[in-house]
Amino acid sequence: MEQAQPRAGMIYWIITVVGLLWNAFGCVDYVMTETHNAAYLAQLPADQLAYVYGLPAWVHGAWAIGVWFSLLGSILMLVRSRWAVPAFGLSLLGLAASMVYQVSTGMPASMTMPAMIGIQVAIWVVLIFLIWYTRRCREQGILR
Known part of the structure; x- marks a missing residue:
């Protein structure tokens, strides 16, 4: 007889949905930047735009790995x-x-302002938390 899988509680689903929304925004930011969406990028100072457009291809690739594997990790959490866990791990490699x-x-001076640094720190904290949390859920049998 197969043992029943532990239930995913309300906290699991809250973390999963909030993580999915957070990571989806990262993907939107990536797509809007990579497609040079003028309306979306109008909020950025010229030095930031020049910096982003001047990034080497491998950095754009690392960014893509970071955001898309985070989104994949969140989708995989939805299906338990x-x-x-490895999806978020690959995302961490892209971010790093x-x-x-x-x-x-x-980085340009406008990217080293406290608000911008705060966003970068938040990205690291959320991703490290998601890695820790999904590992814990895997160990508890919540993730199949």
């Missing part, structure tokens, strides 16, 4: 798949690679 480039080459 254990593969959410793009951040190493940004720190090593220097």
